[in-house]
Amino acid sequence: MDKRPLETIELEMAILSRRLTSISTYKKYGILDHSAYLLLHQIASNGSAGVKALADEFHLDISTISRQASALEQKGYVTRIPDPLDGRAYTLQITELGADMLKKDTDIRQDKIGQLLEDWSEEEREHFGQLLQKLNEAIFRVM
Known part of the structure; x- marks a missing residue:
């Protein structure tokens, strides 16, 4: 199995998780x-x-x-x-x-x-x- 797609997915999911946490903490989406x-x-x-x-x-x-x-x-x-x-x-x-x-x-x-x-x-x-x-x-x- 080619690891490059998994490396990209893993990194992008970590970045997404961090950004979603930041949004929910500092820029609340919704009520x-x-x-x-x-x-x-x-x-x-x-x-x-x-x-x-x-x-x-x-x-x-x-x-x-x-x-x-x-x-x-x-x-x-x-x-x-x-x-x-x-x-x-x-x-x-x-x-x-x-x-x-x-x-x-x-x-x-x-x-x-x-x-x-x-x-x-x-x-x-x-x-x-x-x-x-x-x-x-x-x-x-x-x-």
């Missing part, structure tokens, strides 16, 4: 922080979910998801729905406010990405999106 955006997106896309299911989805500790969910609940973006079979358990459901914030944030993020890729052809954008999805799926499998 929501990273974890809030992803949790709200997951719940909005797949319906209400328990903390354990969300922790499994994101490969995070239950305590981490619980803390992030509590922050969303305090802001009114999600609400707890008690489990009728287990009084201790609950699922998280996105609220109308949470859905509105997610929509606004998604629009801002997509506008920023659109600006970054304005010189790319539609075919390049579509292909890049497919490759990113394929990479994310491969990463998920090894986690």
